[in-house]
Amino acid sequence: MSKQKGTRAERELFHLFWKNNFAAIRAAGSGSTTMPAPDILAGNKNRLLAIECKSIKNNRHYFPKKEINELVEFSNIINAKPIIGMRFDNHGWFFLDVNNLKTNKNGNYTISLKLSKETGNNFEELIGKYKQLKL
Amino acid sequence: MSKQKGTRAERELFHLFWKNNFAAIRAAGSGSTTMPAPDILAGNKNRLLAIECKSIKNNRHYFPKKEINELVEFSNIINAKPIIGMRFDNHGWFFLDVNNLKTNKNGNYTISLKLSKETGNNFEELIGKYKQLKL
Numbered sequence: 001m002s003k004q005k006g007t008r009a010e011r012e013l014f015h016l017f018w019k020n021n022f023a024a025i026r027a028a029g030s031g032s033t034t035m036p037a038p039d040i041l042a043g044n045k046n047r048l049l050a051i052e053c054k055s056i057k058n059n060r061h062y063f064p065k066k067e068i069n070e071l072v073e074f075s076n077i078i079n080a081k082p083i084i085g086m087r088f089d090n091h092g093w094f095f096l097d098v099n100n101l102k103t104n105k106n107g108n109y110t111i112s113l114k115l116s117k118e119t120g121n122n123f124e125e126l127i128g129k130y131k132q133l134k135l
Numbered sequence: 136m137s138k139q140k141g142t143r144a145e146r147e148l149f150h151l152f153w154k155n156n157f158a159a160i161r162a163a164g165s166g167s168t169t170m171p172a173p174d175i176l177a178g179n180k181n182r183l184l185a186i187e188c189k190s191i192k193n194n195r196h197y198f199p200k201k202e203i204n205e206l207v208e209f210s211n212i213i214n215a216k217p218i219i220g221m222r223f224d225n226h227g228w229f230f231l232d233v234n235n236l237k238t239n240k241n242g243n244y245t246i247s248l249k250l251s252k253e254t255g256n257n258f259e260e261l262i263g264k265y266k267q268l269k270l
Contacts, residue, residue, distance in 0.1 A: 014170075015170075018170050021212065022212065022213075023171075023209050023212035023213040024170070025160065025162050025163075025172050025173070025176055025209075026162065026163040027160050027161065027162070027163060028160075028161040028162060028163050028164070029163070035149075035150075035153050035159070036158075037160050038160070041160055041176060042213075043212075043213040043214065044212055044213065044214070045212075045214045048183070048213070048214075074158050074160075077156065077157065077158035077178075077179055077180075078157075078158040078177075078178040078179065078183070079178065079179070079180050079183075
């Protein structure tokens with residue numbers, strides 16, 4: 001059930017990118033490899049985004065340190081921005097740049113709806129549409 | 136059987152990239168989407184490669200125009216090099232830049248072992264290792 005919800009969210013985001021002239025690729029099931037991989041890699045001529053997605057009903061989610069570190073490792077090698085894409089039921093998508101996040105004392109990450117609203121970007125900001133319109 | 140062989144080749148190439156300090160991602164099964172996607176996207180700070188793989192026993196393979204055009208379309212958007220990775224039994228991998236390929240009269244592409252040997256790169260050349268060593 002939770003996995004289905006995750007897949008649905010991934011596909012929604014995947015198609016959002018294509019509709020906005022980004023190319024996007026969904027990673028093959030994580031069971032097939034032990035190497036780090038984001039859920040979605042998307043980009044255009046100006047930016048490459050490595051995105052870990054989470055679609056939740058609650059207003060916060062805990063990410064283990066390992067999951068985020070792998071996202072950062074992958075992104076550093078391929079020269080992408082490491083992004084957490086949070087989808088909250090009834091609130092939609094927020095995108096947080098991992099480089100701006102603080103860990104808990106134990107090294108894990110907690111992403112709340114509050115934090116997402118305060119520091120996250122919406123989809124248009126993520127893809128630079130907003131900025132382009134202002135130029 | 137043929138699909139298994141293809142998956143095995145993809146995984147082999149995937150791990151070759153990681154062993155050589157490239158990040159690589161395998162695309163989720165093509166059944167899940169109608170958007171163009173390469174089999175593997177791999178990159179480091181210097182290059183991004185979108186690769187369509189084929190592992191064959193024979194000494195030539197026909198690629199439909201549509202398959203190659205989609206690879207090029209995807210690559211153009213995300214700013215990657217469109218590459219065909221050919222793995223011939225007993226001959227190993229050859230990598231051909233799609234931009235250097237000519238179509239048949241009908242618009243499709245035929246990639247032979249001969250063409251691969253003449254114009255293809257080996258893995259080290261693909262990732263720029265060879266060039267780095269010479270510098």
